[in-house]
Amino acid sequence: MLQETIKMKAKTYEGLEDVLGRELMRMGAEDVDTDVCTVTFTGDKYLLYQANYELRTALKIYKELSRFEFTSSDEFYAQFKEYRWSKILNIYKSFRIEVSGTSDILTMDNVKGDVTKIICDYFNEKSHKMPPHDNSNPSVVIVLEIDGQRCTFMLDASGPSLAHRGYKVSGGSSTYDEVYAAGLIQLAGWKANTNFIDPMCGAGTLLIEATMLAYNIPAQICRESFGFFTWRDFDETLWHDVKNSARLAVKHNGEFSHKLLGYESDDTLLKAANQNIKKAMLDKYITVELLPASEVVAPEDDNTVILIAPKIDEFNVEKTTQTIDLLSKLTKRTFKSSKVWIHTGFEGMSKALGIQPRKETDIKFGAEANKLACY
Numbered sequence: 001m002l003q004e005t006i007k008m009k010a011k012t013y014e015g016l017e018d019v020l021g022r023e024l025m026r027m028g029a030e031d032v033d034t035d036v037c038t039v040t041f042t043g044d045k046y047l048l049y050q051a052n053y054e055l056r057t058a059l060k061i062y063k064e065l066s067r068f069e070f071t072s073s074d075e076f077y078a079q080f081k082e083y084r085w086s087k088i089l090n091i092y093k094s095f096r097i098e099v100s101g102t103s104d105i106l107t108m109d110n111v112k113g114d115v116t117k118i119i120c121d122y123f124n125e126k127s128h129k130m131p132p133h134d135n136s137n138p139s140v141v142i143v144l145e146i147d148g149q150r151c152t153f154m155l156d157a158s159g160p161s162l163a164h165r166g167y168k169v170s171g172g173s174s175t176y177d178e179v180y181a182a183g184l185i186q187l188a189g190w191k192a193n194t195n196f197i198d199p200m201c202g203a204g205t206l207l208i209e210a211t212m213l214a215y216n217i218p219a220q221i222c223r224e225s226f227g228f229f230t231w232r233d234f235d236e237t238l239w240h241d242v243k244n245s246a247r248l249a250v251k252h253n254g255e256f257s258h259k260l261l262g263y264e265s266d267d268t269l270l271k272a273a274n275q276n277i278k279k280a281m282l283d284k285y286i287t288v289e290l291l292p293a294s295e296v297v298a299p300e301d302d303n304t305v306i307l308i309a310p311k312i313d314e315f316n317v318e319k320t321t322q323t324i325d326l327l328s329k330l331t332k333r334t335f336k337s338s339k340v341w342i343h344t345g346f347e348g349m350s351k352a353l354g355i356q357p358r359k360e361t362d363i364k365f366g367a368e369a370n371k372l373a374c375y
Contacts, residue, residue: 201262
């Protein structure tokens with residue numbers, strides 16, 4: 001039986017939109033269109049489940065219920081008064097409403113409460129009971145994105161951010177999450193055809209994401225639940241089909257013949273990396289070692305190096321000099337025959353290193369502007 005075509009939206013970090021768009025097209029998504037931090041697309045329920053389970057660079061997946069324009073607050077609220085809420089809720093399913101955007105027509109602070117009242121009135125009229133409103137752990141999250149006189153009415157299919165893969169026992173001191181790390185690897189164009197090395201591996205996130213990419217392991221293989229699990233139309237058989245298909249596509253040991261290597265000078269961070277790698281069940285693929293980046297020796301094979309540079313404090317001249325000297329050694333000497341990708345928020349990195357990057361890409365982590373440059 002043919003499934004209905006669903007309009008969907010995926011959220012990501014600014015700079016990863018094209019990467020996410022390509023992931024979706026490889027899955028068979030149609031009508032793929034990118035905008036700042038978002039990718040819209042269409043597909044069936046199978047794709048909705050698959051996108052949540054397998055996409056590496058999506059933060060959230062939303063199912064669009066409707067999109068409309070309005071010229072008054074009455075027109076806006078009429079859309080929700082006319083909606084058949086029993087399609088997505090019942091008196092036993094808790095819900096939460098999330099509202100974002102701006103509009104000169106609406107009093108934005110009131111929208112969440114007004115729509116909540118409309119939903120409660122709908123069920124109260126029919127059964128004299130109302131679904132519970134739950135801000136912490138709702139069964140259904142209703143999302144309203146408002147832009148002037150336009151509104152997109154959606155359901156959050158993911159639940160907690162897809163950056164929470166489920167394998168992080170310890171985050172160490174890392175600022176960046178799993179989606180961001182996966183995005184850096186794909187921006188670097190690593191095709192699992194060389195060794196992958198992180199000389200400052202921290203809690204191991206880049207190494208874990210690289211390994212999952214190399215072996216085609218689903219991004220959410222360690223995750224236990226998604227938002228769509230508690231929807232009224234959740235299809236458990238279809239969900240198992242999605243999982244089984246993805247797991248059958250995982251590569252076996254030996255199909256990836258290169259090394260995945262990480263080094264860390266901080267014993268606490270190395271322990272965090274080992275804990276995370278073990279939780280992800282990847283300890284037989286990844287080698288991490290307690291060793292300062294300055295003492296790392298490059299393997300003779302082809303290598304791709306990706307490192308997240310320490311934050312540069314230009315007011316701390318001594319520490320800045322030490323960091324630049326270390327990065328200079330890694331790019332010019334240790335890995336002189338390799339592609340070295342450096343992620344940094346320091347605008348003057350290339351000038352400080354005295355090297356013109358072969359390629360440079362802008363990427364944002366929230367409001368934090370960074371660059372990923374290849375040397």
